[in-house]
Amino acid sequence: MVHTQDKKSLLGQGIVIFIYLAVLTGLEFFVAISFNSVPLLVVVALVKAGLVLYYYMHVYKLNLESEHDDESYDYKAGTNRLGLWLFLVSDSFVFGGLMIMRINLLGLSRPELNQLLGLGVTAVLLISSFFMNRGETLIHNGDRRGFLLNTAVTFLLGLGFLLGVVLVEWRLAIEEGLTASSGPAGAAFFMMTGMHAFHVFTGLILLAIVWINGRRGLYDVKNYPVEAAAVYWHFVDVVWIFFYPALYLIGTAVH
Amino acid sequence: MRNTNPIWKGLLLLVVGGVVGYGIGLGLDLLVSRSLNFNGSVASAFALLVAVTAFFFGLYGYHGITRGLAFQVVGTLLGGFFVSGIRALVGSDIIFGTFFFSEPAWVFGALVGVLAFLFGVGVVSDWMKWARGIDTPEHHEDEPGWQKYFGVSLDHKVIGIQYTVTALVLIAIGGSFALIFRTELAQSQLQFLTTTFKLFNQTGPQFYNTLMSLHGIIMIISILLGISGMMNYAVPFLVGAHDMAFPRLNAFAYWIAVPASVLMLMSLVLGGFDTGWTGYPPLSARAPVGMQMFFLGVFTAGWSSILGSLNVIATVVRMRAKGMTAMRVPIFVWASIATSIIALTATQLIGLSFQLVMFQRLVGMPFFDAAKGGNPVLFQHLFWFYSHPAVYVFVLPGLGIISEFLPVFVRKPLFGYRWIAMSSLGIALVGFTVWAHHMFTSGMNEYLRVPFMYSTLLVAVPTGVKFFSWVATIWGGKITTPTPMLFVIGAIIVFLMGGLTGPPNAAIALDLHLHDTYWVVGHFHDTIFGGFVFPFFAAIYYWFPKATGRRMNEFWGKVHFWLMTPSFFVLTLGMMVIGLRGMRRRIVDYDPALGFDFTHLLMTIGGFLIALSVLIFFINLFYSIKHGEKAEGNVWNSRSPEWQVPSPMPVHNYDVPFEVVGEPYDYGLADSKYIEFSPNGSKHIEFEPVPEVEKHH
Numbered sequence: 001m002v003h004t005q006d007k008k009s010l011l012g013q014g015i016v017i018f019i020y021l022a023v024l025t026g027l028e029f030f031v032a033i034s035f036n037s038v039p040l041l042v043v044v045a046l047v048k049a050g051l052v053l054y055y056y057m058h059v060y061k062l063n064l065e066s067e068h069d070d071e072s073y074d075y076k077a078g079t080n081r082l083g084l085w086l087f088l089v090s091d092s093f094v095f096g097g098l099m100i101m102r103i104n105l106l107g108l109s110r111p112e113l114n115q116l117l118g119l120g121v122t123a124v125l126l127i128s129s130f131f132m133n134r135g136e137t138l139i140h141n142g143d144r145r146g147f148l149l150n151t152a153v154t155f156l157l158g159l160g161f162l163l164g165v166v167l168v169e170w171r172l173a174i175e176e177g178l179t180a181s182s183g184p185a186g187a188a189f190f191m192m193t194g195m196h197a198f199h200v201f202t203g204l205i206l207l208a209i210v211w212i213n214g215r216r217g218l219y220d221v222k223n224y225p226v227e228a229a230a231v232y233w234h235f236v237d238v239v240w241i242f243f244y245p246a247l248y249l250i251g252t253a254v255h
Numbered sequence: 256m257r258n259t260n261p262i263w264k265g266l267l268l269l270v271v272g273g274v275v276g277y278g279i280g281l282g283l284d285l286l287v288s289r290s291l292n293f294n295g296s297v298a299s300a301f302a303l304l305v306a307v308t309a310f311f312f313g314l315y316g317y318h319g320i321t322r323g324l325a326f327q328v329v330g331t332l333l334g335g336f337f338v339s340g341i342r343a344l345v346g347s348d349i350i351f352g353t354f355f356f357s358e359p360a361w362v363f364g365a366l367v368g369v370l371a372f373l374f375g376v377g378v379v380s381d382w383m384k385w386a387r388g389i390d391t392p393e394h395h396e397d398e399p400g401w402q403k404y405f406g407v408s409l410d411h412k413v414i415g416i417q418y419t420v421t422a423l424v425l426i427a428i429g430g431s432f433a434l435i436f437r438t439e440l441a442q443s444q445l446q447f448l449t450t451t452f453k454l455f456n457q458t459g460p461q462f463y464n465t466l467m468s469l470h471g472i473i474m475i476i477s478i479l480l481g482i483s484g485m486m487n488y489a490v491p492f493l494v495g496a497h498d499m500a501f502p503r504l505n506a507f508a509y510w511i512a513v514p515a516s517v518l519m520l521m522s523l524v525l526g527g528f529d530t531g532w533t534g535y536p537p538l539s540a541r542a543p544v545g546m547q548m549f550f551l552g553v554f555t556a557g558w559s560s561i562l563g564s565l566n567v568i569a570t571v572v573r574m575r576a577k578g579m580t581a582m583r584v585p586i587f588v589w590a591s592i593a594t595s596i597i598a599l600t601a602t603q604l605i606g607l608s609f610q611l612v613m614f615q616r617l618v619g620m621p622f623f624d625a626a627k628g629g630n631p632v633l634f635q636h637l638f639w640f641y642s643h644p645a646v647y648v649f650v651l652p653g654l655g656i657i658s659e660f661l662p663v664f665v666r667k668p669l670f671g672y673r674w675i676a677m678s679s680l681g682i683a684l685v686g687f688t689v690w691a692h693h694m695f696t697s698g699m700n701e702y703l704r705v706p707f708m709y710s711t712l713l714v715a716v717p718t719g720v721k722f723f724s725w726v727a728t729i730w731g732g733k734i735t736t737p738t739p740m741l742f743v744i745g746a747i748i749v750f751l752m753g754g755l756t757g758p759p760n761a762a763i764a765l766d767l768h769l770h771d772t773y774w775v776v777g778h779f780h781d782t783i784f785g786g787f788v789f790p791f792f793a794a795i796y797y798w799f800p801k802a803t804g805r806r807m808n809e810f811w812g813k814v815h816f817w818l819m820t821p822s823f824f825v826l827t828l829g830m831m832v833i834g835l836r837g838m839r840r841r842i843v844d845y846d847p848a849l850g851f852d853f854t855h856l857l858m859t860i861g862g863f864l865i866a867l868s869v870l871i872f873f874i875n876l877f878y879s880i881k882h883g884e885k886a887e888g889n890v891w892n893s894r895s896p897e898w899q900v901p902s903p904m905p906v907h908n909y910d911v912p913f914e915v916v917g918e919p920y921d922y923g924l925a926d927s928k929y930i931e932f933s934p935n936g937s938k939h940i941e942f943e944p945v946p947e948v949e950k951h952h
Contacts, residue, residue, distance in 0.1 A: 079501075090565065
C-alpha cells in the first residue's frame with residue numbers, strides 16, 4: 001500500500017512536529033523550574049499528547065473508509081487497527097490508575113530526583129519517537145533500507161531510555177535513600193517508572209521483531225505490523241509525556 | 256484400551272494422580288520441614304495439580320489442556336525453585352516457607368506456571384510463528400467429535416461452549432463451597448468447622464473464611480466466563496459474521512482463564528485467605544500465601560475479560576452483515592457492547608489495585624500502609640472503580656437475553672427497541688460514576704457520599720426503562736412457556752426484587768445501618784440470579800438445539816425451574832429478613848439469642864434444593880447431548896438469523912451471507928422480514944413458516 005500523500009511532505013511533517021514537541025518539552029521544564037504552575041504543565045502535556053496522537057499515531061486512520069471486502073488486506077488491517085486502539089484504551093486505564101495513585105498519595109509533592117537525568121531520558125524517548133515516525137513513513141513508501149536504519153536507531157534510543165531509567169536513575173534514587181519501601185514517594189516512583197519500563201521493554205521486543213522480519217522483506221507490501229509497532233511505541237511515549245511532569249516537575253520535592 | 260470409556264479412564268487416573276501428587280508433596284515437605292504433615296498444604300497442592308492433570312490425560316491424551324496443565328505444574332515448580340535458588344545464593348535467611356516455597360517463590364512460580372500453560376496448550380504458537388515471519392492458515396479445521404473442546408480451537412462456537420462448560424464447572428465448585436459453609440451456618444455455634452478442625456493449615460473458622468471468600472470470587476469468575484460464553488457463541492451469529500474478529504485472541508482469552516481458575520483453587524490449599532473476595536488491605540497485606548494466589552488468579556482472569564470484550568467490540572463494529580445499521584442490531588448485541596465497554600476499561604483498575612497489594616507484600620511498597628504514609632482507602636477507590644461496574648458486566652448480557660427472548664415467546668414486537676438499546680449503554684456509563692457507594696462507612700470524605708448516592712439512584716432510570724419495555728412487550732401477547740421462557744419470566748421477577756432492594760442501600764442514612772448485613776447479601780444474590788443465572792439457564796436451554804441439533808428435556812427443564820425458583824426465594828428473602836434484623840455478613844457464627852436459627856436452617860435447606868435443581872440441570876444437559884429429542888429446525892420459531900439455517904450450525908456459520916432488510920423484532924406483523932439470504936447459490940434449507948395467527952394491535 002503506497003500512500004497518496006507525498007513522501008517528502010510526510011517526512012517534513014514529522015520534523016516539524018518533532019520541533020514542536022522539543023520546544024514544548026523545553027517550555028515545560030522552564031515552567032516547572034521558574035514558576036511551577038500545575039495547570040500550565042497539564043496544558044503543555046495535553047498539547048504534546050495531542051500532537052503525538054494525531055501526527056505520529058495517526059488516530060484519524062481509525063476513520064478510514066476501505067472498500068467493504070471482508071477478505072481484503074486493507075479491511076483486515078483496519079480491523080486490527082481498531083483492536084490495537086481498543087487495547088491502548090484499556091492499557092491507558094492502568095496508567096490512569098497509577099496517576100490517580102500518585103495524586104492521592106503525594107498530592108503536590110514529588111520525589112526528589114536528578115532533574116538533568118530526567119530531562120535527558122525524556123529527550124531520548126522523544127527523539128526515538130521521531131525516528132520511529134520516519135521509519136514508518138519510509139516503509140509505507142517502499143524504502144526498506146531507510147525503514148531499517150530508522151527503526152534500528154529507534155531501538156537503540158529506546159534501549160538507552162530503558163537502561164537510563166532502570167540502571168542509572170533507579171540506582172541514583174536508591175543511593176539518595178529513595179527506595180521502594182521508604183515511603184509513598186518511593187513506592188509511587190518505582191511503581192510508575194517500573195510499569196512504564198515494562199511497556200518500553202515489550203515495545204523493544206516488538207521493534208526487534210519488526211526489524212528482523214522487515215529485513216527479510218516481509219513488510220514491503222503488507223506493512224500493517226510496522227504501523228502497529230510504531231503506534232504502540234508512540235503510546236509508550238504518550239504515557240511518559242504525562243509521567244515525566246508527574247514525577248519530576250509538579251509540586252515541591254520531598255525526601 | 257480402546258474400548259475403555261475415556262471418562263472412566265480419566266477418573267481412574269484422577270485418583271492415581273491424586274495419590275502420586277500427594278506422595279510427591281509429602282516427600283518434598285519432609286525434605287524441607289523434616290516432619291510428615293499429612294493434612295498440610297504442600298501435599299494437597301501437589302495432589303490437586305497432579306490429579307487434575309492426570310484426569311485430563313486419561314480423558315484426552317497428552318495434548319491441549321493436558322499439556323497445558325502439565326506445563327503449568329512444571330513451570331510453577333521451576334519458577335519456584337529458581338527464586339529459591341537465587342535466595343539461597345544471596346544468602347537469604349528464608350529460602351523455604353511454611354508452604355514449601357517462600358512467598359516470592361510461589362508468586363514467581365505461579366506467574367511462570369500461567370505462561371507455561373499458555374505455551375503448553377498451544378494457544379500462542381501461531382503468534383510465535385508470526386513473530387518469526389512464518390504465515391499460518393487463516394482457519395484451522397477442528398477434528399470432529401468432542402475432543403476439539405479440550406484443545407485449542409479458533410472456532411467461536413467451540414470457544415463459546417468451552418467458556419460455558421468451564422463456567423458451569425466453576426459454578427458447581429463455587430456452589431459446593433457455599434453448601435459447606437451454609438451447612439455450618441444452619442445452626443448457631445460451631446458444629447464441624449470448629450477451632451480444633453484442621454485442614455490445609457487452617458482452623459475451622461479460618462477455613463470458613465476461605466470458603467466464603469472463594470465462593471465469592473469463583474462465582475464471579477464463573478459469571479465472567481458465562482457471559483463470555485454467551486457473547487462468544489451468539490454475537491457472531493447474530494451479526495452475521497463467520498467468526499469473531501480475532502479468532503486467536505479469542506482462544507487466548509478463553510485459555511488464560513483456565514490457569515487462573517487453577518490459581519484460585521491453589522489459594523484454598525496454600526493457607527487460604529480470609530478477606531472475602533474484596534481483598535481489602537491491611538488485612539490482605541497480612542493474609543497467608545493463598546492471598547497472593549487469589550490476586551494472581553483474578554489478575555489473570557481479568558485478562559480473559561479484557562481481551563474477550565475487545566474482541567466483541569471489534570467484531571460488532573467491523574463484521575456486521577450488510578444492512579445491519581445501528582438500530583437493526585439485535586438487542587443482545589447492544590447489551591454485549593455495553594458490557595464490553597466496561598470490561599475493556601475498568602477491569603484494569605482491579606488488576607492494578609491487586610498488583611499494588613502484591614507489591615506491598617513482596618517488596619514492602621507502602622501504598623496502603625497508613626503507618627508509612629500510605630492510604631488504605633485508596634485501595635477501595637481503585638478496587639470499586641472496577642468492582643461496582645463489574646456487576647453491570649454481569650447483568651447486562653442477561654438483561655439483553657431477556658429482551659432478546661421475550662418477543663420470541665410472546666409473539667409480539669419488542670416494545671421500545673431504541674430505548675432498550677440505549678438503556679444498556681446508559682447503565683454502563685452511569686455505572687462508572689457510582690463506585691463509592693460501597694464506601695459510605697469506610698471513612699472517606701463525607702461530602703462525597705451525596706453525589707454518589709444520587710448517581711446510584713440514577714441507575715434505576717435506565718433499568719426502569721427495561722422493565723417498562725418488558726411489561727409492555729408481554730402485555731396482550733400470546734405467551735407460551737417452554738423452559739427458556741420460564742427462566743426469562745423468573746429472571747424478570749427475581750431481578751425486580753434485586754432492583755427494588757437496591758435504592759435502600761444507595762440511600763446514605765439507610766446504608767449506614769444496612770452495610771455489612773445479610774440484607775446486602777440478599778440484594779446482591781437477587782440481582783445476580785435475576786441478571787445472570789436465570790438468563791444464563793434460559794440461554795442454554797434456548798441455544799442448546801443450535802449447538803447440538805437436539806433439545807433438552809422439557810419436563811426436567813421445568814422441574815429444574817420450579818424447584819430452583821421457590822428455593823431461591825426462601826434463601827434470599829431469608830437473608831434479607833435477618834439482615835434487616837441485624838445479622839452480620841461474612842461471619843462463621845452468630846448468637847443463638849438473636850433468634851435467627853430457624854431462618855438459617857430454612858435458608859440452608861433452600862440452598863441444598865437449589866443445588867439439587869442444578870444437579871438435575873447437569874444430568875439433563877449431558878443426557879440430552881446424545882439422547883435428546885432431535886431438533887434441527889427453527890425450534891422456537893424465531894426471526895433471528897441463526898435459526899434460519901439448520902442445526903447444528905455449519906462450521907463457518909452462514910454458507911450464504913444474508914442482508915438485513917427489516918426490523919429484528921416485528922413478531923406477529925404480516926409481511927415483515929428481518930433478513931434475506933442473497934439469492935444466488937442459496938444452500939440453506941427453508942423451513943415451513945409457522946403461520947402467525949394474531950396480529951399485534
